Amino acid sequence: MENGPIELQGIKYPALTHALKVKSHFLSKKPDSATTSAFLIAGESLKLYPYSDQCPPLRQNRYFHYLSGVDQIGGCFILFELSSNKLTLFLPEIDYDDIMWSGMPLSIEEASSKYDVAEVLYADSLASKLESLHESGIEIYTTDTNEYKDKSFASLVIAGNEDFFYALDESRTIKDNYEIALMKHAAKITDNCHLAVMSALPIEKNEGHIHAEFLYHSIRQGSKFLSYDPICCSGPNCGTLHYVKNDDTTQGKESVLIDAGSEWACYTSDVTRCFPINGEWTKEHLEIYTSVLEMQSTTMAGIKDGCSWEDLHMLAHKVLVKKFIEFGIFKNGTEDEIYKSGVSIHFFPHGLGHLLGMDTHDVGGYPNYSDKNPMLRYLRIRRPLKAGMVVTNEPGIYFSPFLLENGLKNPDHAKYIDMDVVNKYMYIGGVRIEDDVLVAQDGYEVFTKITSDPKEISDIVKKGLAKGKEAFHVVI
Template identity: 40%
Template sequence: MTTTEDVLKGKYPAKAHAKKVAGYIKSKGGDITGTLYLEGQKTRMIEDNDEPMPFRQRRYFYYLTGCALPDCYFTYDMKTEKSTLFIPPIDPDEVMWSGLPMTPEEALKAYDIDAVLPTTEVNAELTSSSTPKTTIYAIPNQVSDHITFLSYSAKDFELLKSAIEICRVVKTPYEIALIRHANAISTAAHTAVMRAVSTAANERDLEALFLKSCIERGARDQAYHSVVAAGTAAATLHYVRNDQPLAGKLNLLLDAGAEVACYASDITRTFPLSGAFSVESAAVYDVVLRMQKECIAMLRAGVRWDDVHAHAHRVAIAGLLRLGILKGVAEDIFAAGTSVAFFPHGLGHYLGMDTHDSGGNPDYADPDPMFRYLRVRGTLPAGSVITVEPGIYFCRFIIEPYLRDPKHKGFIDEGVLEKYWDVGGVRIEDNILITDSGYDNLTPTPKEVHEMEKIIRGEA
């Protein structure tokens, strides 16, 4: 059986990606003898400082090269399928401070490309008589001023960006292995936080522990800014403070994920600070876990994500009716959209090189608030990776307008609701690979109540 480690011993499949993108361009009537041109992210300096900003490679460039070096360029001849990477030449002054950079020989060995040249030869290559001078495909605002396309008969600044975004949706086995590895590292970090949560004093203690656990396992970069939200702060979807004391609060919502070789994990767990959920917290957690499990069970290639999201709302309504927070007829509540007060975001999003990965075709102008923030619309293809992250939140800013709205207030029992404000919010998030026959959950992080409570209490 091939393991994740076995897959990652190979090279990032840059040429397969380039061929796939070129094929998409051809399918849209593009020039089959054209040239793809991409630039990596430049080294950027901190304003009024001689230090560089933290570097993050452009994802479009990485997808076709697997190269995380700054200040690079790339061309792909669609006719000959030849890929060329241009890397910075040796700068003696820079070597004195930072050591020797990667050489062309090392780059050719490390990356799935055909040729490596210094960046000083980009324009010479673009104007060379050996290079087809038909159509150049590039991304707008990602072409340096000194680059010339004058020798090309046509220039297309539209198709390449959308082609890469669409091709990125279906992952290769190598990309899946990277996401699986990022999930394994993040799982270790989430578990470390669970073990420490009952003795920590502040949200920042737990964020620091999560980062330490990732870094010591080889993942220095994070896929996104972690959400470490205690108590009612968990009702803020993208909470950023991560600096508040834990004393006197019920639960911790931890939404955090490591990044491995430009590929993300995105995991959320909610667990009790004391090692045991309160009655109200346990009841809400049960609803959210049921939402997630039922939605994951629906997944397979061709399923309509809008329908899965709608099912999450139906499960949420049934659960909140059982708790007495909602009252009335479930179908009437669904039709009114009252459940959006407690579950205001979309069920999930594509995952890959970006946490909110490309290709989802969201419609943020949708007049229906139940679907407005759904980041993926339409059917899911085999090979895509999507997050499933239902939640129930008790945010006064969101819920109180519903209590004043005649359309919704009759469906909410304010007396029962009063017991749940301190729960804050519960979200559970896993990363799911879609297959032809179903799905593969890439996230092994504990989420059953008895598992998490045993870890927190030091019994597992």
């Protein structure tokens, strides 16, 4: 892989291995289907913006990519026949009128050499292939027919089968060594981007500059796509969990929160760091930051194969309650009473983290957003962890007027909140610390290496400020 992980150079993306994993999970649900089933998934196709001759960037269908390894080619299909374990890639037909604009597309010979498939054909042969399978009694399972609903062969497939989705999601949940190498590479790029943002305060006068700095360094390292729209916020804006305006001034603020990750070959990273704008932590900012750091380190110590993610999430709440009693934010109750009341959700409303892979909020976590328990409602992993999963560990503490308004409306919660003390922390907005973590048999491995130590962060920011504008690639 060019410019990618050195250990993967010359090695194909393990598409067939992935197909066999999906087959195994599928047969666990449909044991009599080994000789009577096939899988078909369409890749994403290029689509024009409305009333325009331009296309948005191609974001490859993740299920298709998992079974093919094909990224920036639109209009493909992948077919897996369970009886023979044959994986066939169908490329779009050559549009000769487009060659002068876009160049020659990948040939069948080049694709056969590049991808882990038994055969490569053009998509104009797909209909006859599916008709032949259908006539021989093969049931063809797919995710959906969105890319080809107007084609004749759309009637030959079974779309949306829950057993097929189960098989796909369970397979994607456990990462193999190839996927882990891609994710580590994405995390390495992301580390460098976060370091650059912390170091470049002299040219970062608003949140948009922070966004631009991260994106600049991501592209410079070969990652043209971010995992998601970055969250670049300052001061009270840090209290909005998925803040994406990224356009407010940083002047007169004390705190910055940046939640951003780079992508590599369709695999994501997801990292959040916070820092003081002038390099000096205020008393309140440092108290909240070190509290979140303790929430993360306490829960991190419990990550291993078989552990309960729900228990770790609740442990983070317990740490928050203990620290808030120390600061005087919570009052009128014992740690146990305040914890059991659920009042902490108004300061830590989201889940401890989520699965990570080809999607930022990856499949297989089985969240329950209708859970009557508000402390668990937004938890995106509702299953024990397994070795080979990659998760984010991202506790946070927020001082949001919206969240506090809801808390104060509930007398069973309001009695524990000392608003005179809370008001001293409102200028911070919020703190979140997020790292990408591989679950191991007896522990964990953290992919992200950018420091979260408050002293080291302070030193990085101060060093950048000392250099001044002339030290950077652009002066704005």
